[in-house]
Amino acid sequence: MIKVEKVGFGFAEASERILDDVSLALEPYERICVLGPTGSGKTVLAELAAGLRAPDAGSVDRDGTVAYLGHDPRAGMVSTLVFDEVAFGLRCAGLSGKAVKGRATAALRRCGINHLAHSSTSELSASQQQLVALAAAIAVDPDFLVLDDPFALLDGTSAKLVATIIDDMVQAGVGVLETSSALERAMGADRTVLLGAGHRAWSGSFDDLLASDELLGRLGITDAADMVLLRAVSHEGFRFASCTKPDDIISFIKDNNLAPRIARSITPARGDATFTPAHKISLVDASVVYGTHAALGNVSLSVGDELVLVAGPAGSGTSTLAAALAGALPLDGGEVQLDGERIRPGRAGYLGGFPKDQLFSKTVRGAIAYGLEDSSKRGGTVDTDVTHAAGALGITGLLDRDPRTLSSGEQRLAVLAGIEALRPDAAVLDNPCAGLDAAGRARVHRMVQRMRSKHLPVIIVTGDVEEWLADASRMVFMRDGALGYDCDGGAVQTRTQPYVSCGVEPPLTVSVRSLAGMGTRRRDARG
């Protein structure tokens, strides 16, 4: 058992405690999902449970070995070679060379990344790095697994694999404590705990959480399509139990012929309309090669007055495409154009997969202001623009903080505030809502809407397709460094075929609509 007894914790530089009088007990064979808004103390609770921090008050007792997986896979990495990284914990445990090799290989195979064993960890995508970290955690065969929002950076297909691995571990007797910013992760949990302002606000079953407007309101979730769907199936008699999966919901809907009725509650949105573009950003025959591996192979993509989603399985090149489009990555062939000319630095706002890499100033204020004074479009002062941008993204209170002390969600918001202040001619965002609570996600959506109201091109790489589906004009799929399907925004809300053919797990709402036979309203998908 992991027994957390009345723990309290506060950072030295903060005036309020981030956790106060929180207790919970984790047994073998169970998964507890901890939900809560940003700043509620989820990460600190996970770190206390895993023994990475000591509480200021109370106690944490652990009866067994604990493996930990954080939301940033790079934070716990000790080696630059994938196999070495997975084998490290086994070597520390004193296993023989043969046993180390056997268990490390088995863990890599279980996570679907055995083919990456001899790759450099720094050259992997964020999803692949998270899978390496998971392989390292499961290789040591722990009694307990503590996960801090591990799905934040995962693409849909990797997320499904990781969820299956976690469920298998629970059924094999491992106790799992998982924090999450996504409601659906509580779906198959044995217990759900809600944190609010550092306190344990509620604990119960997912069914009870789903039925309570008040509790969902505390999470800021009121009308999200996935929540509406889950409530609809619950209303039809589906009961959420331990290790419930999205496939179980699909099977329930199919077996009971509920598809048309359920689908009516999640009708597709109109999506994003297009007008005359203010600007047009294009990749022209672009290629990026690492050693002998082509991360992007002669890719051409044009985006005008549109919001284009980009999705693909782990390692497909989605993040590389985003970095190349924004000019953050030099090309080995082809070029990036804005309005028909080679793009000049600073004209496309960019959020990378790891926002920490873009925060190099001493304060958040400095990071947002960087480059602004050179902008010829500036009407007001830099200070005014910084304050306004910080307010829009809800991080005014963080302006004088060192960016390295922020949570990953706060770092993401800081980079986005920088983009807001820069007033670029286009935006390329890599998983902009990863790790954010509902309030943070709403602010990011409003920021994107402001850009779209000016008819600016916006490209969003996302592992959580559901988050942006209602806003998308278009969606492109990637596989093995090349573009696959390029689909109308309406088609990808009702058809699973473009997802499946490119190895991307379709969102639950799309699967249900597809079951109900909902057709497209506009142009068909083109491959």
Place this chain on the structure above:
Amino acid sequence: MAKVRIIGSYQPERTPLHGVDARAKIAFLPLAGIAVIAAHSWIGFAVCLAALAIAMLLAGVRPMQLAAAVRPCGILIGILAVLCALIPPSWAGILRGISLAVRIIIFTGFVLVVNATTTPTQLIDAYNLLLAPLARLVPNATGAAPALTWLTRLIPLVVDENARITAAQAVRGRQSPFSVATALAQVFSARGDAAAAMARRGYAGAAAHRMRVADWLIVVAGVAMIVLSVIL
């Protein structure tokens, strides 16, 4: 044209130098440093350059990677060379400046070869084993292993961090000529992170094992470099 591989990372290849014991490679570095400093003639420099060329060939490190590693420090190297040349102004001073730049580049090349062929965990294991005998005299001598590992990896870490910072600055439309200083500060502030991560995962030192004959040859090569640099 393939992109120059990110500097600062172990290159997952299978080369002769990848198989050499990390202790031999660590021992070689100060020997190479002494040889580079001791070189006092163009023949001596040629010996060091030839040794570097052989090392790079055996490690699969390309000249472009060495250029990428040296470029961020290019301004500093240039300033040092100019100062040597001008204080006092003379042809001998100019030669002194050039030789200083060449020495720095050669030593950086050897550091790059070691980092390209040795994982961080192999480095820290090696330092632990090398420092273990000292533990009888100095309590917790092996506690210096993480710091020494960090120092060994300093050049490639700074080059890698500098590449990240310059890319981030480029996207904001303004590049700072002092990004290397920022990169050094970032790397310095994160110097304990890897060691802390290893400790969290239960690292408690490396198991002792003997070096092979081939490993000792690397050490002998380092000594030979010093001898040749001094006498030639």
